[in-house]
Structure formats: C-alpha cells, structure tokens
Amino acid sequence: MGLSPVLWQFLVHWLHASALFPAEASGIAPYVDALYFFLVAMTIFGTTFVAILLLVFSVRYRREKNPVATQIEGSTLLEATWTIIPLAIFLVTFVWGALLYFRIYDPPTNAMNIYIVGKQWMWKAEHPGGQHEINALHVPTGKPIQLTMISQDVFHSFSIPDFRIKREVIPGRYSTVWFEATQVGTYHLFCTQYCGTQHSGMIGEVTVMTPGDYKKWLEQSNSGQSLAQNGERLFASMGCNSCHNGTAAARGPSLAGVYGSKLTLTDGRQILVDDAYLRNAILNPSEHVTAGFAPIMPTYQGQISEDGLIDLVEFIKNMQSNYRVQQTLVTATSGEAAPTTPSEGTTETVKP
Numbered sequence: 001m002g003l004s005p006v007l008w009q010f011l012v013h014w015l016h017a018s019a020l021f022p023a024e025a026s027g028i029a030p031y032v033d034a035l036y037f038f039l040v041a042m043t044i045f046g047t048t049f050v051a052i053l054l055l056v057f058s059v060r061y062r063r064e065k066n067p068v069a070t071q072i073e074g075s076t077l078l079e080a081t082w083t084i085i086p087l088a089i090f091l092v093t094f095v096w097g098a099l100l101y102f103r104i105y106d107p108p109t110n111a112m113n114i115y116i117v118g119k120q121w122m123w124k125a126e127h128p129g130g131q132h133e134i135n136a137l138h139v140p141t142g143k144p145i146q147l148t149m150i151s152q153d154v155f156h157s158f159s160i161p162d163f164r165i166k167r168e169v170i171p172g173r174y175s176t177v178w179f180e181a182t183q184v185g186t187y188h189l190f191c192t193q194y195c196g197t198q199h200s201g202m203i204g205e206v207t208v209m210t211p212g213d214y215k216k217w218l219e220q221s222n223s224g225q226s227l228a229q230n231g232e233r234l235f236a237s238m239g240c241n242s243c244h245n246g247t248a249a250a251r252g253p254s255l256a257g258v259y260g261s262k263l264t265l266t267d268g269r270q271i272l273v274d275d276a277y278l279r280n281a282i283l284n285p286s287e288h289v290t291a292g293f294a295p296i297m298p299t300y301q302g303q304i305s306e307d308g309l310i311d312l313v314e315f316i317k318n319m320q321s322n323y324r325v326q327q328t329l330v331t332a333t334s335g336e337a338a339p340t341t342p343s344e345g346t347t348e349t350v351k352p
C-alpha cells in the first residue's frame with residue numbers, strides 16, 4: 001500500500017490518542033498491533049483491489065461496447081500470479097503469527113510468577129509473598145510476569161486488552177500467560193468468556209507501578225505468611241510429611257529439589273515436574289507413579305481448595321534443601337508444638 005511510514009505512524013498515534021484503540025502498555029503490544037495492522041491493511045488492499053477491478057471490468061466490457069464476448073481459453077501466467085501472490089501473503093501471515101504466538105506463550109525463565117484463581121464472579125491474585133487481592137492486580141514495570149491461572153468452577157478467560165493478553169482459565173488445569181508492563185498506570189482487566197449471570201461484573205483493575213512502589217506495596221499488603229509458608233502448614237496438617245519427610249526410611253520420595261527435575265515413572269516414561277505435574281500428583285497420584293515407589297499415596301481429590309493446592313505447589317517448588325531443616329525452622333519461628341521428628345515416627349517399614 002502507498003502509506004508512507006510517516007502517515008502510518010500518524011495513523012497509529014491517532015488511533016491511540018482517540019481512545020478508539022487500547023493503549024500499548026506491555027512489551028508485546030506493539031508486536032501484536034503490527035500484525036493486526038498488517039492484517040487490516042491486507043484486507044483493505046484486497047477489498048479495494050477487487051472493488052476496482054469489478055468497476056473497471058463492468059464499465060469497460062459492458063454490452064454496448066462489446067456486443068460479442070471474446071473467449072480467453074486460459075492463461076498459465078495469470079493463474080500462477082493469482083495463486084502465488086495470495087499464497088505468499090498467507091504464508092507471511094502464518095509465519096509472523098506463529099512467531100508471535102511462541103513469543104506470547106513461552107515465558108522467559110526469569111519471569112516472576114503470580115497465581116490467579118478465577119471463580120464466579122471474581123478474580124483472585126496471589127503473590128508468592130502471600131499478598132492476596134480480589135479483582136485487582138499490582139505489578140511492577142520492566143519485569144516479566146508470568147500468571148499461573150486456574151478456575152475454581154467454570155471456564156473463564158483472563159484478558160488485559162492494554163497488554164494484548166488473553167488466555168482461557170480452565171477448571172482442573174493450570175494455564176499460563178506472561179507479559180511485561182511498560183507504563184505506569186491503571187488498566188482494565190476482564191473476563192472474556194461468558195461464565196454466568198454476573199459475567200459482566202467479573203472485571204478488575206491492574207495497577208502498574210515502578211519497581212520501588214511495587215516493593216512498598218508488597219510490604220504494606222503483607223499478610224505475614226507467604227504462600228510457601230501456608231503450604232508448609234498444610235503439608236504438616238494434611239499428613240503429607242508422614243510419608244514425605246526426606247529420610248531414607250520414608251515411604252514417599254523426598255520432594256526437595258523435585259520441581260524442575262525429570263522424574264522416571266514406573267512405566268519408564270520421563271516427566272518434567274512443573275506446577276501442573278505437582279498439582280496432578282496430589283490429586284491423581286496413581287496416574288503417574290514414580291519409579292521405585294509403591295502406589296500408596298492416597299488421592300486428595302475434593303479435600304484441598306485451589307488456593308490450598310497453590311500453597312502446596314509453591315511450598316514444594318521452594319523445597320530446595322533438606323525438608324527436615326525447614327521443619328525445625330518453622331517450629332522455631334511459629335512457636336507451635338514441635339512435630340514428631342521423622343525418625344521417631346517411622347515405625348512403618350513398607351519401603352518397596
């Protein structure tokens with residue numbers, strides 16, 4: 001198209017200024033928009049091209065001027081042209097879209113993780129430090145943020161138009177999306193999947209702050225317990241540590257350092273341990289049995305809320321060192337009755 005870059009920039013600028021178009025407030029936004037404008041330009045080009053041809057042909061070859069039609073028996077050159085040009089356009093769109101897709105769905109390894117739980121009809125955000133917020137999300141600028149999301153009931157969809165992100169939030173399975181906020185400000189957060197009577201109220205506000213302000217916010221909203229600490233309590237109160245206590249005699253495998261590692265299962269498969277795997281291991285233990293262990297872990301299906309599962313997952317993720325060390329640490333800080341040390345409690349000798 002004949003649009004010069006200057007005119008192009010002016011158009012994009014005007015669209016943003018006129019509030020007809022959402023702000024570009026994330027690192028990915030300009031890239032998504034570039035593809036979007038390319039598609040719009042191609043569509044305009046195609047439409048005008050066909051419309052012009054239609055007009056020209058109907059005037060030029062109208063019956064008064066051409067009483068007898070000339071037959072053209074085919075033209076390989078013509079056919080090749082109108083096959084190859086659209087094909088090239090479609091392929092460019094496809095490759096461009098695929099590259100963008102990979103970029104959007106593959107979070108950088110240094111991304112900071114925040115959990116999102118969707119339910120009828122609200123969004124709950126849980127920061128690793130234990131800060132909870134409802135229908136609100138606070139994030140710093142300049143840092144990749146990954147959202148690990150799950151629904152407690154029906155399908156929802158998490159969308160921040162100004163960041164150009166949108167991802168389904170599904171019951172029973174974690175889905176992730178990531179972004180890097182570039183501009184301080186407040187932005188809308190929507191559920192974009194019809195999810196019942198008050199779906200339209202399932203909205204919220206994203207507050208993007210400077211890293212310094214974000215740190216202050218985290219300190220102010222501190223609940224005193226990090227997700228991992230909540231998880232550690234659950235781990236003890238649900239009796240997980242009766243089997244997973246990190247001792248050699250334990251009936252369950254040590255979970256220290258298991259996150260991010262490759263587990264070998266009894267059927268010989270190798271599986272990467274990520275958030276989804278941990279969650280599933282707690283709810284459906286018999287589905288993937290770790291090699292060298294008996295399938296004795298009970299299912300916790302229906303006994304732990306999604307929030308509780310997030311706490312457990314976060315605890316296991318952070319369990320990098322010997323678990324017994326952490327256990328004594330908790331007793332020292334929380335002042336609770338000391339849990340029986342693993343060696344005392346291990347009268348069971350079912351180690352397979």
Ligand code: HEC
Pocket residue numbers: 235238239240241242243244251252253254255258263278281282285286288289290293294295296297298300312316
């Ligand atoms: C009765 C003993 C027992 C209890 C109680 C138990 N587990 Fe397990 N768990 C096992 C055994 C044995 C395995 C390995 C076999 C398998 O994969 O099922 C295992 C596997 C796992 C795994 C998969 C990782 C790996 O290295 O295999 C996770 C995660 C896990 N348990 C977490 C938990 C949590 C969280 C709880 C408490 C809510 C819990 N377990 C309670 C025995 C137990």
Ligand SMILES: [Cu+2]
Pocket residue numbers: 118121155156157191192193194195199202
């Ligand atoms: Cu919803």
